[in-house]
Structure formats: structure tokens, C-alpha cells
Amino acid sequence: VILHPLRHCFLGSTESLSVRIPTTLFSWFVSPTSVPTTWPHWIISSTSIYLKMWLYLLLLASSCLARKSLEGSKPNIVILLMDDMGWGDLGHNGEPNRETPRIDQMAAEGLTATSMYTSAPLCSP
Structure with missing residues (x-):
């Protein structure tokens, strides 16, 4: 999976961010008995990327809601x-x-x- 829209936000360069997802990692969605007990290294290292993405989306959503609530009142x-x-x-x-x-x-x-x-x-x- 190549995340092109996020490459400038998180990498700061023109390189693309490539993530390989092992098929055995999400097999527990199909079979609950095969839940992985250890997580691959890429999940731990990319946690900060996902955290930054969610914080950015939360900031964007909250600023849109705040702008809508202040449309009628101009100081x-x-x-x-x-x-x-x-x-x-x-x-x-x-x-x-x-x-x-x-x-x-x-x-x-x-x-x-x-x-x-x-x-x-x-x-x-």
C-alpha cells in the first residue's frame, strides 16, 4: 500500500511511504482463534505516523466545527x-x-x- 497523500505530511520529502501488510496479521478477523500474540516491528514504528494523522484530522474537524459556530457572531x-x-x-x-x-x-x-x-x-x- 502506498500512501501518496500522506507523504509530505509525515516524511517531509518526495519519497513515498510503502507499507507491507502481512496477510497473517489480519487473519483473526476471519478466525478469532488466530489472534497474533506478537506484533511486527512496522506497527510499533508507524504508531507515531498514525497518531499524527489522527491528531491532524481531529484538529481539522474541530476547526471546521468552531468556524461553523462562530459564523453568525463577528466581534x-x-x-x-x-x-x-x-x-x-x-x-x-x-x-x-x-x-x-x-x-x-x-x-x-x-x-x-x-x-x-x-x-x-x-x-x-
């Missing part, structure tokens, strides 16, 4: 980045002299990030 994300503005310069942070009704409404109904950090001490490249 509204608004990010406001301002230069030279302090923490208390907006109405929702306690500034009494500036009126920002729309920003105050968005802050009251949504999520506000109050702890932002920078990796450099100044605003220049």
Missing part, C-alpha cells in the same frame, strides 16, 4: 492609539474638564486595557 474590535496622551486625559478615567461621550460609552460597554508597557523608554525608532 467589533476598536483599538485607539494616541500619542502624547496621559492616563487621566479621558472622561472615563476621571478627567472632569474634557467631554468624551462616545469613548466613555465604548469604555463602559467594552473592555479597557489599563496596563500597557513599552520595550523602550522613548517614542522614537
Whole structure:
């Protein structure tokens, strides 16, 4: 059996993956008295390939189901980045002299990030 669709996923090359299945291995489907007591080496070594295949299929199926459940609801994300503005310069942070009704409404109904950090001490490249 040559598994052409799986060769790039598991081998990472253009070589094909060939697997030979002995006929005596699956004879217990026909006769339950002939269940093999020892397994050939190729079953043990290819376990990781089959595990990766099942995990990939599970991830694919779960992402398809998650996408279907989120089709009707799209989040509204608004990010406001301002230069030279302090923490208390907006109405929702306690500034009494500036009126920002729309920003105050968005802050009251949504999520506000109050702890932002920078990796450099100044605003220049």
C-alpha cells in the first residue's frame, strides 16, 4: 500500500511511504482463534505516523466545527492609539474638564486595557 497523500505530511520529502501488510496479521478477523500474540516491528514504528494523522484530522474537524459556530457572531474590535496622551486625559478615567461621550460609552460597554508597557523608554525608532 502506498500512501501518496500522506507523504509530505509525515516524511517531509518526495519519497513515498510503502507499507507491507502481512496477510497473517489480519487473519483473526476471519478466525478469532488466530489472534497474533506478537506484533511486527512496522506497527510499533508507524504508531507515531498514525497518531499524527489522527491528531491532524481531529484538529481539522474541530476547526471546521468552531468556524461553523462562530459564523453568525463577528466581534467589533476598536483599538485607539494616541500619542502624547496621559492616563487621566479621558472622561472615563476621571478627567472632569474634557467631554468624551462616545469613548466613555465604548469604555463602559467594552473592555479597557489599563496596563500597557513599552520595550523602550522613548517614542522614537
